[in-house]
Amino acid sequence: MSDNSWLSEIPQLDRHQLLDIRKTLDGAYRSFSREYGDSIEAFFDPLLTFLIWFEKLLLSSPWWLVIGVLAGFAYAASRSWKLTVSVAGAFFLIGFFGMWDNTMRTMSIILVSTLLSIMIGLPIGIAMARSNRVQSFVTPVLDIMQTMPAFVYLIPVVMLLGIGKIPGVIAVIIYSVPPVIRLTNLGIRLVDKEVLEAATAYGASSMQRLFGVQLPLAMPNIMAGINQTIMMALAMVVIASMIGVKGLGQPVLKSITNQYFTLGLLNGLAIVALAIIFDRISQSYAKRTLQSFEGK
Amino acid sequence: MSDDNKKDSTPLISIKNLYKVFGENEQKGLELVKAGQTKDQILAETGDTVGLCDINLDIYPGEIFVIMGLSGSGKSTLIRHFNRLIEPTAGTIEVGGIDVMKLKDKELQEFRRHKMSMVFQRFGLMPHRSVLQNIAYGLQVQGVPKAERQERALQWIKTVGLDGYADKFPNQLSGGQQQRVGLARALCTDAEILLMDEAFSALDPLIRSEMQDQLIGLQETLHKTIVFITHDLDEALRLGDNIAILRDGILVQQGPPVEILLNPADDYVEAFVKDVNRARALTVETVMQPQVCRIASETIGEAVAQMRKSKHDFAYVVNDDGYQGVITQDTLENVEKSDYSNVLDSSLLEDVPAVQGDALLETVIPEMLDNVLPLPVLNDDGQVEGNLSRATLAEILSDQPSPDETQSNQA
Numbered sequence: 044m045s046d047n048s049w050l051s052e053i054p055q056l057d058r059h060q061l062l063d064i065r066k067t068l069d070g071a072y073r074s075f076s077r078e079y080g081d082s083i084e085a086f087f088d089p090l091l092t093f094l095i096w097f098e099k100l101l102l103s104s105p106w107w108l109v110i111g112v113l114a115g116f117a118y119a120a121s122r123s124w125k126l127t128v129s130v131a132g133a134f135f136l137i138g139f140f141g142m143w144d145n146t147m148r149t150m151s152i153i154l155v156s157t158l159l160s161i162m163i164g165l166p167i168g169i170a171m172a173r174s175n176r177v178q179s180f181v182t183p184v185l186d187i188m189q190t191m192p193a194f195v196y197l198i199p200v201v202m203l204l205g206i207g208k209i210p211g212v213i214a215v216i217i218y219s220v221p222p223v224i225r226l227t228n229l230g231i232r233l234v235d236k237e238v239l240e241a242a243t244a245y246g247a248s249s250m251q252r253l254f255g256v257q258l259p260l261a262m263p264n265i266m267a268g269i270n271q272t273i274m275m276a277l278a279m280v281v282i283a284s285m286i287g288v289k290g291l292g293q294p295v296l297k298s299i300t301n302q303y304f305t306l307g308l309l310n311g312l313a314i315v316a317l318a319i320i321f322d323r324i325s326q327s328y329a330k331r332t333l334q335s336f337e338g339k
Numbered sequence: 340m341s342d343d344n345k346k347d348s349t350p351l352i353s354i355k356n357l358y359k360v361f362g363e364n365e366q367k368g369l370e371l372v373k374a375g376q377t378k379d380q381i382l383a384e385t386g387d388t389v390g391l392c393d394i395n396l397d398i399y400p401g402e403i404f405v406i407m408g409l410s411g412s413g414k415s416t417l418i419r420h421f422n423r424l425i426e427p428t429a430g431t432i433e434v435g436g437i438d439v440m441k442l443k444d445k446e447l448q449e450f451r452r453h454k455m456s457m458v459f460q461r462f463g464l465m466p467h468r469s470v471l472q473n474i475a476y477g478l479q480v481q482g483v484p485k486a487e488r489q490e491r492a493l494q495w496i497k498t499v500g501l502d503g504y505a506d507k508f509p510n511q512l513s514g515g516q517q518q519r520v521g522l523a524r525a526l527c528t529d530a531e532i533l534l535m536d537e538a539f540s541a542l543d544p545l546i547r548s549e550m551q552d553q554l555i556g557l558q559e560t561l562h563k564t565i566v567f568i569t570h571d572l573d574e575a576l577r578l579g580d581n582i583a584i585l586r587d588g589i590l591v592q593q594g595p596p597v598e599i600l601l602n603p604a605d606d607y608v609e610a611f612v613k614d615v616n617r618a619r620a621l622t623v624e625t626v627m628q629p630q631v632c633r634i635a636s637e638t639i640g641e642a643v644a645q646m647r648k649s650k651h652d653f654a655y656v657v658n659d660d661g662y663q664g665v666i667t668q669d670t671l672e673n674v675e676k677s678d679y680s681n682v683l684d685s686s687l688l689e690d691v692p693a694v695q696g697d698a699l700l701e702t703v704i705p706e707m708l709d710n711v712l713p714l715p716v717l718n719d720d721g722q723v724e725g726n727l728s729r730a731t732l733a734e735i736l737s738d739q740p741s742p743d744e745t746q747s748n749q750a
Contacts (some may be wrong), residue, residue, distance in 0.1 A: 241463030244422055245477040245528070246452030255479075259467045 076203045087209045094155055094208050101147040109147070111133045117320070121327035125259025130324075133316045142291065142313045149280055149290035150317065152208065156215040156276045161269060164220045168265075169253065178228065185221040193218055193282045201286055211288035219275035226268025230261025266329030275320045280314060290316075350397035351564050352532065354419065357394040357430030359416055359588075362387030365428045378587055390416045391588045395431070398581075401533075403558060403565045405579035407572060407611075413588040415460075418536050419564060422455050423447060434532070452481050456525035458586045464509040464515045470520050471505040472495065477528035495523040499553070515546035522550075526557070533565045540569065551577055572611050576600065576620040584608055598627045616701075617736055623703060624696035626735045627716045627725035633657050634666065638669035639687070641678030643671050653712055656688055661721040664688030665712050693717045698723060700732065707732055 049112070056064075101109060110131050116122075117130040127316050137146050171178040196217055200210040242256045284292025291310045298307030360368035360381075368387035371380070376513045378389045391413045398404045408414045419425040420432060423439055432439040434454060442450055456477060464473050471480075471492050478488035496505055499519040509517055518538060525533055533541065539547045547702055558565065569575050575582050576596045583593040584607075592604035601618060603609040623641040632649035634656050636642045646654055666688055674687070693715045713728035 090730040168544065194719060202460075235463075237459050237461050237463040237467055240424060241459055241465075242476075242480075244424060244451060244455075244534075245480050246448045246450070246526075247480045248448055251480055 050151060064127055072199065072202065080203055085207075087204070090159075090212070091209055092101070094151065094212065097155060098148055098151040106138055106143060111264065113320075117324050119195040120324045120331070123327065124333070126323055126327065130320050133320060137313050137316060140309055140313075142294075142310060145289070145291045145310070146178050146313055147296065147319065149292070149314070152212060152215065152283070152288060152290060153273065153276050153280070153317070153321075154220065155274050156212050157269070158218040160223055160272045160276070161210070163216065164223035164229055164268070164272070165265070168224045168268075169258075171219050171224065171228040171232035172257075179337050181224070185224060188217055189221050193279065197282070197286055206287035208288060210286050211283040214283055214286070215279045217270045218279050222271035222275065223265070226264045228263065230264025230268075231257045233264065234260045263333040266325060266332060269324040270322060270329065273325060274318060277314060277318045277321070284293055348399055351400040351435055352395040352396070353431075353433040353567070354394055354420070355433075357391055357417075357420060357429045357432065358428045359390035359413075359420070359425065360387050360428045361390050369428050389588055391420075391427075394588075394590055396583060396590070396593070396750070398564060400564050402521070402580040403578050405567045405568055405569060405575040405582045406585060407569055407575045407582055408585035409570055411587075412585040414570075414575070414585050415590075416535055417585065418534050418566060418568050420456065421532075421534055422451050434719045450529070452477070452598070453530040454530055455532040455534055456528045456530040457534040457536065458521045458525045458538040460540055462509070462514075462521045462541075464517055464520055464524075466509055469506050469508055470501065470512070471525050473509065473520055474523045474527050476524055477530075481528070483486065492523070492527055495527045498526070498557070499523045513546075514542050518542060518550060519553075523553070526561070531564060535565060535567045537568050537570070539574065547574070552579065572615050573620065574635045576615065597621065601625075618701040618704065618724060619699055621700050621735065622696065623694055623698050623700060623716050623727055624718075624725065626700065626731060627696070627727045628713075628731060629725045631655055631723060631726050633723055634683075637682060638679065639671070639674055639681050642666065642683050643674075643679065646671055655715045655723045655726075656683065657723060662693050662715055662717060662723055665691040665715070667712070691715065693723070694727065700735065703727065704732075 100172045113134060114127045118127040121127070134146075137143060167181065171181050193214060197210070197214055200213050204210045204213070238260070239252060239256055242252050247255065280288075280290060281292040281295050284290060284296050291314050294310040295307050295314075297303065298310070358372060360372065362368055362561055364385065364386060364674045368381055368385055368389065371384065371387075372389055378392075381387055381389055386510055394417060396404075406414050406417060414674060416425060420427055421434070423432075423442075427440070432548065434450075437450065437454075439447075439450065468476065471489060474495055475483075475488040475492035478491060478511075483491075483559060489710075493505065496502065499522055501516060501519055501523070504512065504516065509520065512520065514591065518541075521538070525535075532699075539550050542550060554565075555578065565578075567575075567578055569578075576599075579596055581594065581597050582596055582601065584591045584604075586607050592599055592608050599608065599616050600612055600615065600617065603612050630651075632646065632654035632655045634642050634645050635658065636645060642654070642656075646666075646668055654666055656663045656666050666683075670687055670689075691710050691714060692706050694706060694717070696716050696718050703714065707727070707729060711729075715723045715725040716727055717726040718724045
């Protein structure tokens with residue numbers, strides 16, 4: 044190599060060094076997962092039990108009961124008969140085309156992931172809103188979580204926990220939690236300063252301010268975040284099926300490899316139907332919280 | 340009048356040597372201010388903004404204390420120091436003997452809950468709570484049970500005239516109604532001190548004066564200590580028992596309205612005062628001439644004797660029933676000597692209406708125009724305590740102070 048080759052070619056570690064780095068990191072992670080894999084798996088056991096219970100619940104309940112409950116949710120959230128009837132009709136069609144069981148499996152994992160995302164996302168969002176330092180630290184992490192290709196963070200999760208429901212849920216959460224965090228943060232920061240000042244002036248403690256003023260006033264934004272979170276969770280269904288999550292993703296995956304166009308289309312449409320239903324329900328709920336401020 | 344009370348009572352709120360510097364390094368800014376540098380110099384040197392500079396204030400129980408200044412003068416910053424929504428850079432704030440600066444978080448919370456309540460310029464109502472819930476907010480924060488706080492809130496809804504609006508939401512109300520809710524919320528906690536930060540500035544002129552009337556009316560029964568911030572001198576003069584004028588964070592003048600109106604401390608205050616409608620801001624007793632000749636005699640002869648002693652050419656005739664009318668020197672001189680023993684009766688008197696000392700100048704103008712003679716000014720007991728002549732009124736209402744007035748100012 045000539046002395047000034049760095050002018051024409053970018054300086055680069057040589058192969059051996061790169062290999063060493065990879066070997067060291069992989070080895071370290073592998074021994075970490077051998078060492079702690081079991082205990083981490085044990086840590087997630089209750090979640091797994093819950094997931095299995097919830098899935099069984101949805102699968103074993105009679106179809107009309109499930110449709111009835113979902114339609115009830117739709118009506119409670121939107122107070123609109125049109126939406127309620129559409130929800131019931133969509134689920135009936137899904138069942139009619141033979142995708143009921145897979146849809147129930149997908150729905151159970153989506154609902155549980157969303158619930159966990161909210162439980163994780165809300166406190167992080169609140170912490171971000173309260174401290175600029177936390178915000179400046181969390182924001183780039185969220186950027187990475189959203190842009191890193193899902194397959195890349197599937198690898199360590201699968202290495203650690205194998206394939207199955209839990210790694211699926213973790214992957215879905217990593218991908219879908221950022222919106223709820225971001226919008227909780229934004230929503231709280233956008234709360235009218237004078238309203239918050241009024242609460243302080245009347246001697247509200249920081250908890251009274253949070254639960255009495257900040258969260259209620261941030262609710263429309265938080266609901267928008269939750270809506271986004273559900274949408275992103277649904278988008279992960281197919282990818283999650285690659286690590287053994289049962290549901291609507293698996294037939295789609297199967298139809299890619301076998302070129303079953305209709306099977307793929309039908310299951311794809313079922314995912315779309317789920318997405319639209321969840322979107323409409325959560326949006327109309329958000330709209331109603333917003334309207335209550337105007338006293339309509 | 341209020342000066343006399345002051346000597347007897349101790350101030351409820353006492354602020355001493357208060358400084359506030361906004362910026363990265365407050366302490367450095369503070370040193371520069373104390374070293375006598377101007378606001379602009381400090382801004383250029385350190386990037387710090389001087390908010391308040393060496394403020395000293397005493398506010399006495401039961402008074403309406405108005406802090407006035409243009410935007411940027413630091414008045415909103417100052418009022419937020421009273422309950423420590425803003426931390427001062429230096430200085431002490433004492434409220435009812437409590438050193439507010441020494442309070443810990445919990446104590447400060449308690450202090451805010453019970454000692455002071457606040458009304459905001461843009462109302463600061465909570466859009467997700469109904470009118471009733473908004474008014475009861477202070478009590479809810481204190482942990483008062485729901486039934487009790489609703490009952491108390493309902494009473495205040497009535498007092499501020501919002502009957503029937505309890506279940507409405509703030510966005511359904513007009514600006515004036517919203518501020519009534521703000522006022523009711525502040526009164527609902529029964530705090531001794533009311534902080535009002537430009538409370539009426541966002542309202543239409545008509546609604547504003549309605550709210551001012553309401554505040555004055557409430558104050559007559561409640562006797563709160565009110566700190567009122569405004570940029571409107573008319574409002575300040577109307578409401579204030581005492582007024583402090585802020586300019587660029589410095590307290591320029593402090594005193595009762597009349598003093599500020601008649602003796603502005605510097606050009607800045609004078610510029611303010613110039614536009615004030617004095618006829619609407621001053622009362623008769625603040626401008627009247629206190630020297631008068633009163634005649635209380637029964638007969639014409641005694642009256643003539645008294646009139647000769649006085650340097651005036653007219654006199655107010657009073658008896659046990661109070662003011663009777665005016666008698667002029669000319670009338671008396673025309674009376675025959677032989678009639679001197681006759682009773683001084685109303686046929687000799689000119690019927691000049693009396694005015695009350697606490698009436699606004701504006702309200703006495705019609706009487707003034709109908710009568711050439713100076714009007715007698717009566718106090719609360721119906722006693723003549725001075726006179727108001729056309730010349731005096733004209734001097735006060737015209738922009739140019741008369742020569743004697745400037746002299747008396749300098750004295």
